[in-house]
Amino acid sequence: MIVALPLAAAGLALVGFILVCMVRLSIGPTAADRAVALDTINTLVVATMVLLGAAFNLVVLLDVALVYALLSYVGTLYIARYLEGGLG
Amino acid sequence: MIGNVPFVACMVLVLLGLWALLFRRNLIKVVIGLKVIENGVNLYLVATGYVKGGIAPIYTYAPPDAAMVLPTPQALTLTSIVIGLATTALMLAFVVVIHRHKRTLDGCKVTELSG
Amino acid sequence: MSVVVRTIARILIPVILVFGGYVILHGHLTPGGGFQGGAVAASAVALLLVAVGAPAVKKLKAPFSVLEDLGGVAFVVLGFLGIGFTFFANSLAGMGGLFGAPVPSGPNPGVLNTAGTVPLMNWAVGLKVLGGLGAVLVLFGLFGGDDDR
Amino acid sequence: MTILAILQVLVLILIVAGSVLAVWLKDLLASVIALGASSLLLALQFYLLQAPDVAIAEAGVGAALTTAIFVLAIRKTRRKEEE
Amino acid sequence: MRYWTVLAAFAVVAGCLLLGGAGMRPFGAPRLDAMDQYFNARSQAEVAANNVVTAIVFDYRGYDTLGEATVLFVAVVGVALILRRVKR
Amino acid sequence: MNGLIYAFLAIGTAFNALGAVALIRFPDVYTRIHGATKCTTFGSIFSILAVAVHGIVQGGAAGGTMAVRALLALVFLLLTNPTGSHALARGAHRAGIKPFRAVVDRLEEAGHRSPVTRHGSKETQ
Amino acid sequence: MRRVAEWATTAALAFVVFLVLSSFTGKWGVWASDELLAGAVIALLVGLATGRFAWSRGGWRLLQPHRWVLFLVYLVGPFLYAMAKANLDVAWRVITGRINPGIVRFNPGLRTDFGRTFLANSITLTPGTLTVDVDDGSGDFYVHWINVKDPSPTADEVCGPFPRWARRVAE
Numbered sequence: 001m002i003v004a005l006p007l008a009a010a011g012l013a014l015v016g017f018i019l020v021c022m023v024r025l026s027i028g029p030t031a032a033d034r035a036v037a038l039d040t041i042n043t044l045v046v047a048t049m050v051l052l053g054a055a056f057n058l059v060v061l062l063d064v065a066l067v068y069a070l071l072s073y074v075g076t077l078y079i080a081r082y083l084e085g086g087l088g
Numbered sequence: 089m090i091g092n093v094p095f096v097a098c099m100v101l102v103l104l105g106l107w108a109l110l111f112r113r114n115l116i117k118v119v120i121g122l123k124v125i126e127n128g129v130n131l132y133l134v135a136t137g138y139v140k141g142g143i144a145p146i147y148t149y150a151p152p153d154a155a156m157v158l159p160t161p162q163a164l165t166l167t168s169i170v171i172g173l174a175t176t177a178l179m180l181a182f183v184v185v186i187h188r189h190k191r192t193l194d195g196c197k198v199t200e201l202s203g
Numbered sequence: 204m205s206v207v208v209r210t211i212a213r214i215l216i217p218v219i220l221v222f223g224g225y226v227i228l229h230g231h232l233t234p235g236g237g238f239q240g241g242a243v244a245a246s247a248v249a250l251l252l253v254a255v256g257a258p259a260v261k262k263l264k265a266p267f268s269v270l271e272d273l274g275g276v277a278f279v280v281l282g283f284l285g286i287g288f289t290f291f292a293n294s295l296a297g298m299g300g301l302f303g304a305p306v307p308s309g310p311n312p313g314v315l316n317t318a319g320t321v322p323l324m325n326w327a328v329g330l331k332v333l334g335g336l337g338a339v340l341v342l343f344g345l346f347g348g349d350d351d352r
Numbered sequence: 353m354t355i356l357a358i359l360q361v362l363v364l365i366l367i368v369a370g371s372v373l374a375v376w377l378k379d380l381l382a383s384v385i386a387l388g389a390s391s392l393l394l395a396l397q398f399y400l401l402q403a404p405d406v407a408i409a410e411a412g413v414g415a416a417l418t419t420a421i422f423v424l425a426i427r428k429t430r431r432k433e434e435e
Numbered sequence: 436m437r438y439w440t441v442l443a444a445f446a447v448v449a450g451c452l453l454l455g456g457a458g459m460r461p462f463g464a465p466r467l468d469a470m471d472q473y474f475n476a477r478s479q480a481e482v483a484a485n486n487v488v489t490a491i492v493f494d495y496r497g498y499d500t501l502g503e504a505t506v507l508f509v510a511v512v513g514v515a516l517i518l519r520r521v522k523r
Numbered sequence: 524m525n526g527l528i529y530a531f532l533a534i535g536t537a538f539n540a541l542g543a544v545a546l547i548r549f550p551d552v553y554t555r556i557h558g559a560t561k562c563t564t565f566g567s568i569f570s571i572l573a574v575a576v577h578g579i580v581q582g583g584a585a586g587g588t589m590a591v592r593a594l595l596a597l598v599f600l601l602l603t604n605p606t607g608s609h610a611l612a613r614g615a616h617r618a619g620i621k622p623f624r625a626v627v628d629r630l631e632e633a634g635h636r637s638p639v640t641r642h643g644s645k646e647t648q
Numbered sequence: 649m650r651r652v653a654e655w656a657t658t659a660a661l662a663f664v665v666f667l668v669l670s671s672f673t674g675k676w677g678v679w680a681s682d683e684l685l686a687g688a689v690i691a692l693l694v695g696l697a698t699g700r701f702a703w704s705r706g707g708w709r710l711l712q713p714h715r716w717v718l719f720l721v722y723l724v725g726p727f728l729y730a731m732a733k734a735n736l737d738v739a740w741r742v743i744t745g746r747i748n749p750g751i752v753r754f755n756p757g758l759r760t761d762f763g764r765t766f767l768a769n770s771i772t773l774t775p776g777t778l779t780v781d782v783d784d785g786s787g788d789f790y791v792h793w794i795n796v797k798d799p800s801p802t803a804d805e806v807c808g809p810f811p812r813w814a815r816r817v818a819e
Binding site for chain 6: 004006007010013014017020021023024030032033035036037039040043044046047050051053054059062063065066069070072073076077079080081082083084085
């Protein structure tokens with residue numbers, strides 16, 4: 001049910017870039033490299049969700065992108081806090 | 089158009105988790121395997137309810153005269169995700185306490201309850 | 204963590220809580236509901252725990268237990284509201300009054316004041332999930348902090 | 353329609369890849385990161401399967417809380433998988 | 436010996452699951468959907484909710500939700516019992 | 524108006540691609556954070572602006588809601604993204620990862636290193 | 649008194665966030681009355697719960713309206729320009745692979761938490777620089793600079809006009 005084809009094509013391209021980030025996530029020598037890849041994937045997924053919500057022409061789907069944009073960095077913060085030796 | 093690829097992918101996820109359960113001895117790895125199985129089962133349930141060309145089962149701002157996907161599998165999956173987090177926390181609490189008492193995470197070395 | 208993370212947490216924790224409230228409140232109109240909104244609000248606790256540290260969340264354990272019990276009791280009481288017909292019958296929908304406005308059939312922009320007991324149950328379950336997951340996070344954060352090794 | 357099918361298959365491949373990494377890696381922190389990526393993409397797949405309710409639940413739980421609890425547990429125990 | 440037994444059992448389970456997944460009905464064409472069609476068509480009239488999933492979770496299948504809430508409660512109580520502070 | 528949307532989409536996709544390539548090509552954690560954060564944030568700004576313009580063009584309550592949601596997601600991204608990158612860079616430095624071929628490292632000279640992490644698992648490159 | 653002000657201000661800001669979230673529920677951006685009522689209740693609860701936590705030293709100055717205008721001017725003017733330049737810079741470095749990195753220290757002389765946060769996030773998103781650490785006491789910034797020209801730079805050399813903007817907007 002895609003009604004706006006260019007937006008969906010852009011979303012497809014962003015999913016392709018997620019594939020590239022996945023390569024870094026699998027080979028990254030340290031855990032920090034993998035966490036950077038995860039952070040990048042977060043941003044790309046938010047952009048993909050916004051684009052696809054417009055492409056499906058369903059407003060209610062954009063709420064998911066809001067949740068991700070707001071919460072995705074908490075996981076990154078936990079990993080960073082572990083790396084710096086905190087968390088009690 | 090894409091055949092049964094989503095169902096096969098769900099089965100692959102379940103098998104991956106099962107592999108971790110059977111052949112990994114680290115307890116946290118076992119919990120990760122259980123999470124992978126749970127992901128596979130959730131994905132399977134939602135994929136079961138998908139109708140080709142359907143829209144989300146919500147009437148707010150929906151386009152008129154569109155078929156909707158089946159809502160019941162989504163409702164079941166929804167509760168199972170939050171419950172899955174609570175049970176994962178329970179398992180990890182067990183793991184933490186076992187490590188505190190036995191100084192190991194190897195499941196084969198924790199032998200009080202075996203035999 | 205550094206001053207940057209702490210300040211952004213100061214800004215974002217109220218926003219996350221308001222957004223969780225929005226997701227719970229509009230559960231019957233847009234995607235969302237008690238389970239999702241409770242998880243979103245519990246993420247605010249996770250952010251507080253990581254940005255400020257375990258001592259900041261020490262006082263929150265008792266309120267979360269109370270919230271969880273309150274949510275569970277409210278859910279069962281709401282289920283008993285429709286006992287005249289059957290357990291969990293929606294006795295408020297379409298009756299006028301609280302959450303009782305009729306809803307037009309087919310696609311519509313959505314009216315908040317509909318759906319009977321469903322929004323109230325959303326709030327009960329949302330409080331329950333917030334209390335439960337927040338209590339789990341606080342317990343994990345506080346465990347073995349000072350006296351461990 | 354075709355573009356939707358390609359998207360679904362691509363995201364499924366990514367989910368399986370992330371899960372393989374989560375099971376395969378020896379470093380538990382890296383394993384948790386891979387599990388987080390897998391759960392993120394799982395939410396995207398739910399989104400493509402027109403289940404926004406489930407996607408929000410997976411987003412709220414998988415983005416912050418699962419990673420948080422796993423990292424806290426690893427902090428309380430040890431990081432490397434011993435063989 | 437024990438390793439090979441487990442591996443053989445795993446292979447059998449893997450074969451069964453993959454064959455079952457490949458032999459299911461085609462993806463995107465459910466056969467038994469009378470109940471879901473009923474929910475989709477009637478939820479606005481009976482529950483007055485726009486979101487069909489919420490209507491199912493809290494009205495049609497309220498007992499399920501009650502059970503899940505109980506499981507959540509039990510899990511939280513379990514964590515609280517295990518992770519209580521031990522006075523030494 | 525369609526031309527504007529296409530232009531925004533093209534810019535956004537190009538910069539997101541740049542971010543992914545930077546993640547692969549750069550030699551160490553800090554430079555990867557540079558590339559990934561800047562490029563994906565900038566690219567996402569334009570991708571989301573395209574959706575906002577699309578919503579405004581569409582008009583009505585649905586289009587307006589779409590534009591508002593997209594812009595709100597943009598604001599959240601702008602707040603959270605640099606913060607997460609900063610926290611990661613700080614964590615990586617305290618875990619003992621040296622910058623690649625650094626000419627100067629004032630942070631290490633200032634002695635801001637953490638004590639050795641409790642389980643002795645220092646990162647090595 | 650101060651506590652009541654904190655609660656009230658947080659509740660008001662939370663209400664604004666709720667209004668943005670629930671816009672277009674009435675006819676053409678007019679909010680429905682029940683939305684307003686429910687939003688007021690939620691905002692009041694959130695204000696009561698987080699009012700003590702949300703404000704730090706110097707935060708009150710952010711409420712002056714001319715700072716908001718300056719912030720918008722900053723956002724569409726120098727910030728967007730610097731971000732575009734940063735991305736072209738990264739593109740050039742990705743293609744040529746020519747880097748000369750290092751972590752330098754400078755002191756922009758900012759005192760409040762919000763000012764330091766503002767500057768740190770601006771630095772992270774603009775050309776060639778990435779905030780690695782901020783000293784809580786002295787306010788020293790440790791910045792990973794991808795092209796070190798001077799091992800002991802001043803604030804102007806690293807990030808140009810941003811400290812002045814930070815002082816104007818957030819301090």
